[in-house]
Amino acid sequence: MTIQKNPGKLSVGIMGGTFDPIHMAHLVTAEEVRIQFDLDRVVFVPSGNPPHKEARNVSDQEHRYLMTELATISNPYFSVSRVEIDRPDEELTYTIDTIRYFHRHFEGKANIYFITGADAILEILTWKDYRELLSICSFIAVTRPGYCLSKLEETIGAACPEALCNIDILEIPAVAISSTLIRSRVAEGKPIKYLAPEAVTQYIIKHGLYR
Incomplete structure (x- = not known):
């Protein structure tokens, strides 16, 4: 690892995402990062209105927040923040604003x-x-084994070489699960057991999401 810690401070991971829905790969990733980087906690941040939002309609913020709560509640090192979804709907949510918020919060x-x-x-x-x-x-930056790290050096290192000191890569065995896959399977009437936590699966069924 290239990132250096400041002793005497908490180590907090911020994991942002649409989480529509949150799934097992999200949880595996967060837990592995927590272990490998010895983080004190990981805060999941469901996105509000990101500037690069996909063209498709995203599920209601409260659904996405509650599913993330259900998925993480059993892990004492995980928590969920409403910092982005509680911003006004018309206000774009940028990563820099979220990180500034957590610096103030802590x-x-x-x-x-x-x-x-x-x-x-x-x-x-x-x-x-x-x-x-x-x-x-x-x-x-989390990736599957075999990812070509030279792309990082070529893309970022050329324009902002000092940035490379603040970026670490963590390889996690590939888990071929995505929110897109889950939404598609639900729309097709196929089961999603073991792709998402059981509580999230039941929430999707109860509220008729992705039909």
Whole structure:
């Protein structure tokens, strides 16, 4: 690992996502990051109105929040934040604003780690205030084994070489589960058992989501 910790501070992972729905791969990723980086906690942040939102309609914020709560409630190291979904609907939610919020929330007494995918991290130079973001937050980019790390160096290192010191890559055995897969299976009337936590599966059935 290249990221250095500041002793005496909490180590907090922030895992953002649409979570529509949250599934087992999200949970496996968060737990493995927590273990490998010795984090004190991981905070899941269901997205509000991100600037790069997919064209499709995203499920209601409360559904996504409650499913994330149900999926994480049994892990004492996991919690869920409403920081993004409680912002006004018309207000775009940027990662920099969320990270600033957590710095204020922890009163500067926490090392903040933003957990994202390795492919997403390649777009970081297009993110709002990315230089400030890289200076106040470390990034853990999760990928499957065999990912070509040279892409990271070529894309980010060329434009912002100092950023590489604040980005770490963690390989996690591939889990071929995605929210898109789950939505498609539900729409087709196929079972999703073991793809999402049982409580999330029952919530989807009860509320008729993705039909």
